[in-house]
Amino acid sequence: MKKLIIVLAVVLSASMAFAHTALMACFDEGDGTVTCEGGFSDGSSASGTKFRVEAGGKTVFEGKFNENSEINFKKPAGDYQAVLDAGAGHKVVVQSKDIN
Amino acid sequence: MKKAIMLTLALTVFTAMSASAHFQMLYTPESALDKGETIQLRHVFTHPFADEHTMDMGKQHDSDTLAPVEEFFVVNKEKKTDLKSTLKPIEFKGNENSGKGFASEYKARSMGDHVLVIVPAPYYEANEEAYIQQITKVVVNVAGAPTDWDADLGLKAEIVPLTKPYSIWTGSTFTGIVMSEGKPVPFAEIEVEYLNHDVDLAKNAMGKAKVKAPQDSFVTLGIKADQNGKFTFGLPKAGWWGFAALGVGSDDQYKGKELSQDAVIWVQVKDMK
Numbered sequence: 001m002k003k004l005i006i007v008l009a010v011v012l013s014a015s016m017a018f019a020h021t022a023l024m025a026c027f028d029e030g031d032g033t034v035t036c037e038g039g040f041s042d043g044s045s046a047s048g049t050k051f052r053v054e055a056g057g058k059t060v061f062e063g064k065f066n067e068n069s070e071i072n073f074k075k076p077a078g079d080y081q082a083v084l085d086a087g088a089g090h091k092v093v094v095q096s097k098d099i100n
Numbered sequence: 101m102k103k104a105i106m107l108t109l110a111l112t113v114f115t116a117m118s119a120s121a122h123f124q125m126l127y128t129p130e131s132a133l134d135k136g137e138t139i140q141l142r143h144v145f146t147h148p149f150a151d152e153h154t155m156d157m158g159k160q161h162d163s164d165t166l167a168p169v170e171e172f173f174v175v176n177k178e179k180k181t182d183l184k185s186t187l188k189p190i191e192f193k194g195n196e197n198s199g200k201g202f203a204s205e206y207k208a209r210s211m212g213d214h215v216l217v218i219v220p221a222p223y224y225e226a227n228e229e230a231y232i233q234q235i236t237k238v239v240v241n242v243a244g245a246p247t248d249w250d251a252d253l254g255l256k257a258e259i260v261p262l263t264k265p266y267s268i269w270t271g272s273t274f275t276g277i278v279m280s281e282g283k284p285v286p287f288a289e290i291e292v293e294y295l296n297h298d299v300d301l302a303k304n305a306m307g308k309a310k311v312k313a314p315q316d317s318f319v320t321l322g323i324k325a326d327q328n329g330k331f332t333f334g335l336p337k338a339g340w341w342g343f344a345a346l347g348v349g350s351d352d353q354y355k356g357k358e359l360s361q362d363a364v365i366w367v368q369v370k371d372m373k
Contacts (some may be wrong), residue, residue: 025135025211025243039245081217098135 284329
């Protein structure tokens with residue numbers, strides 16, 4: 001019986017974690033910078049959520065989404081990826097080829 | 101004998117025409133975008149299922165000059181932006197005739213919902229000696245984040261969705277509330293039509309018909325809202341579906357003639373595959 005409750009609890013918390021999805025869209029400002037907007041599928045803001053830019057396997061920029069759920073960074077030379085990291089199961093990666 | 105055939109033909113044409121409904125189209129190819137982009141829009145007053153007559157937007161009874169669009173705007177994150185200056189006149193080619201409408205482009209950059217609304221000038225329908233004005237809404241979403249799709253904009257005639265209009269699977273349903281200036285309209289009469297043609301954006305033209313109606317009542321489907329102005333409709337096929345709540349607006353007269361001020365919303369349905 002105890003086992004069953006534990007299993008149920010695990011299943012329940014897992015499903016709660018996936019009840020909303022993290023989302024991000026980025027666009028090139030055309031002035032050498034890129035802006036990314038974050039959010040969640042339930043409509044909540046990504047304000048304060050961690051964000052980083054990776055290029056060549058290294059983190060080249062780190063920050064947090066502002067009160068408008070946005071973050072602006074200097075566009076790295078070459079390929080890079082923008083990463084919204086809201087913890088387990090809530091990571092969104094956008095590749096530079098998809099940012100225009 | 102000849103006369104009888106002519107009469108039959110005339111009657112057939114007449115009944116075929118009366119069976120299909122006027123719909124203001126606010127067409128764009130894709131309502132659920134992966135990322136921000138500039139989208140194409142076409143503003144055409146037509147019969148989306150039968151496509152037997154394309155109308156000149158803004159036609160008046162007392163003048164040959166077409167009246168300009170009253171309003172065209174977008175709401176994103178509760179911010180309203182006027183887009184009227186982006187409208188460019190076009191001649192849109194239906195399968196039977198051409199009619200005057202508009203083309204526009206809109207940069208849907210920001211993540212979330214972009215609620216596009218057009219308030220055309222009332223159109224004079226000579227057959228009914230009355231005007232029709234269809235206040236039309238379409239919701240385009242960027243990157244899946246919900247922001248404004250369920251907003252009640254307080255329009256004179258409006259369908260407020262209770263289902264996201266851009267994420268509907270084939271075989272599921274769409275629910276909305278018919279409103280006028282923020283108040284539900286009980287038992288509103290609603291016409292439903294399937295956009296039965298591909299729209300060629302480059303040629304500003306309608307393609308060939310996709311499905312055939314087994315009988316006239318299938319061309320324009322008639323439903324009614326309940327006592328709270330709410331309705332639900334099951335969507336059997338992928339593509340664009342239009343809902344028009346007839347005569348629900350606060351204005352009922354224009355230039356001394358009867359006015360049907362209607363609320364239109366377009367929703368896009370996708371196959372599970």
